[in-house]
Amino acid sequence: MGALLDRLRDAIIGPRRSSALKLHLRGAVRNVTGSCYVVETPSGLLMVDCGLYQGARRLEELNWRPFAFSPADIRWLVLTHAHIDHSGLTPRFVAEGYERDIIAHPATCDLADIMLRDSAHIQEEDAAWAEKKWRRGGRKTARPPGPLYTLEDAEAAVARLRPLPYDQVVDLAPDVRLRLIDAGHILGSATVEVSVRDGDRTLRLTFSGDIGAGESPIIRDPQPPPTTDFLVMESTYGDRLHDRTQARNERFRAILTETLGRKGCVVIPAFSVGRTQELLYALNELEQAHALPPFTAFVDSPLAIGATRVFRKHPECFSRVILDDIASGDDPFDFPGLRMTQTVEESKQINHAPPPYIVLSAAGMCNAGRIRHHLINHLENPNDLILFVGYQGENTLGRLIRDGRSPVRILGRQVSVRAKVRAIDGFSAHADRDGLLRWFAAIPQPPALTLVTHGEPRASFAFRDALQEQFGARALVPELGGALDLSPDNRDLQQQVAEQENRADRAQWVPVTDAGGAELEEA
Template identity: 40%
Template sequence: MAFVRSFGAAEVVTGSCHMLRLKSGIRILVDCGMFQGREEEWNAGPFGFDPKKVDLLLITHAHLDHVGRIPKLVKEGFEGMIVATKPTFELAQVVLMDSAKLMEEEFRTRYRKAQRRGEEKQVPPPLYTVEDVENLFLLPHTYARYDKPLKVAKGVRVLFRNAGHILGSATVEIDYKEEGVGKTVVFSGDLGTPHDIVTPYVADVPKADALFIESTYGDRNHKSLKKSVREFKEAVRKTLLNRGNVIIPSFAIERTQEVLCLLKQMYRNRELPHCKIFLDSPMAIRATHLFSKYHNELGPECRRFYREDGDVFGFPWLRFTSDVEDSKRINEIERGAVIIAGSGMCTGGRILHHFKNRLWNERNCVIFVGYQAEGTLGRHIVEGAQWVRIYNEDIRIRAKIYTINGFSAHADQRGLIEWMRRFEKLGKIALIHGEKEKQLLFKKAIRKQLGKRAHIVRYKEKIFL
């Protein structure tokens, strides 16, 4: 009998990695992501299965917690077929190259310091290298197209539907036969919100004998997007009219593109005071070019921008600063700048330089548009810190701090339940990709609103289909 085992994103949010084992012996892996936050040390450990025996890898989307360990999978022997949408492949290259470069740089830094102590043998190597990432993209792969069934093995086909989460994201249906009976198992991937600014609506799925559904925000409903957009615009306008500068820590994929889209709306509607806008993140710039390349797969507002301007995100006041020297020159601007930089949680990257130069000025503001994990600099600031230490210097926080929580790329409890409600046939429900305490609340909500039982998947547990 077929079964699924989860080797990541089981009672935790990150590290998505789910193995479908068919009665025929075929092994299909859905995602192979990186653990982040408290579970980060798990990345260097064993997978819990033999990568050499995996026949097929299906990728739902290109966020690091869904693709981040694929180079390690290849390094340890995986040679099977990879299936994903074309935008997901291209975004994954951007994400994984950036990840590999950061790990190599961190290794070199730690190695130099250890050498001075005579402890260089104790420094663990990077999880993978740029060369490992390059080897990954030499493997056989097939591009999935939305709503087009794809035969991947004898008696097995897959179908990708738009998950509305980020560019190229997908919900994956796997159809197979067991003892002559057709069955369908569905992996939701990460589901988007029904009113996202950049991505289109989440596609419906007609049936599932078993559904493995994400539960990141299964415990709550998001704040109104309209209210969040209004708060964002008011914060930008107020700061610029006060002759200050706006600093926006932003995630490179999806959140940055939302911010650019909002600023372009303001420019076109004459809501934006005259300013200079800088996208100061090489990774976000590469991702933005890819979003523009696949403009036909974006939401209606982005497609309209492209039809009318020939450019989804660009407008006269926007500048891309890939070069380090160009980034440094932004600090010479005394007022009237909007600076979008990474990292989204302020754990590194160019945002720290902008903080060092601007946090102390009461005319400036910082707008947080994404989740700030516990223990990060971003969380420290959001929680009301008056001082921060950046590059060994104590900085007084006088800038106005805005936290706008309505820009989520994940469906909330209401969205997840309404998506499940539209299934014509829905069998087993298995909860993955969420913290256990949130999953318990989501489980109760499913029981109350859908009249169905849901199971919280444990690490390595066999879920028979």
């Protein structure tokens, strides 16, 4: 009903006018989660991403804060991709009054369907655990809140998903156009191009989304970005380099061979969407080449199993490499010895499986899910290996283990870390510093301003400097909660850029180190 009334209003009285194109930075600013941006256009408010904060408790508490804008006042919501740090607050957003479409690539719609339901299940489980703990404690503190959102809320959000294929231009209003461009990060990931006609000029604002590393055997490389006036660009790995694919694969083989060869078990915390599928592809290649000792592999994540089914539904996103594999009769996500464990009972049976074996389980940062039980069962065994192949957010359990903390607290228990702990750089679905710079260099004309976001401060400031040094770009690391008038002749914004360039920001980051430097090694 809300969308119909909007169209009728535009047809009868024309779009509402605003004095300027304004951008509100509501998340993923000087950190890597909680992605959310709101654009004020002449025809209404457009939100790009509605993501969940993850990691440190101080960040996760932000998920409970009131929304800066009433959900009922947002006219459009666009998702760059399905990862929960970009989509995970949409159920709460819908529950609190958002009534319009949630626009995303078709593959993102299918992935969000299962991921939002899974996230709601986690929210409900966490709330039930907090309630039980409160009752055991004699109810001496304030009653814990209920879940952040429920399965019913997630289902309501899923019902509002509306698919938009890549490169299809849609007129959201007479003066607002939208296009999604393949970002090459995960299945269905998109760079979002927004064009706004303001009087006799058109302003273009582009959100990079998460930019893929390229050379993925599964999905296509990122498309070149369009000419744009203003760019909001991620910087997750803006201060470091990844191992190249061949070196990464060889290191992966060597690490697995070492542990499997001594009859040890390998536990790999893996993001359910993207990372698990890439690991299955890599294990399939190694198994076909007989490059590893005999082993059994378990995918112990219902979400990852469901996501793999979604991958099979969207060959339009596949790279030429995987399409050729499929044409030759090979299933890139299956091989002899692979077991998918769907139920809790099947998951428990893994503990009784004879070694050696490999377990892929979620969550990738070890902050939830079945991976915590596998860590309890294997961290204290010096014959086993915990292998990190994904980004570990600040203060997450995964980050603590990777950085050498022992003991660590898991599900109320203190667990000593005696297993070997390794990390492989290069499986990341994010572009590294050089990949980000190549993506920026492909823009036909430099933007009037680039806002560097979606990175911890060290990475964002380092990448801002790289843009300035290599391209002479006008770049700014904005502040969380800030609002910027994006008029090209905005002198206040120009002054803000100049002031940040002159400030001593370098205390917040260190220069980039080549991959292999232990202090910067990041999966």
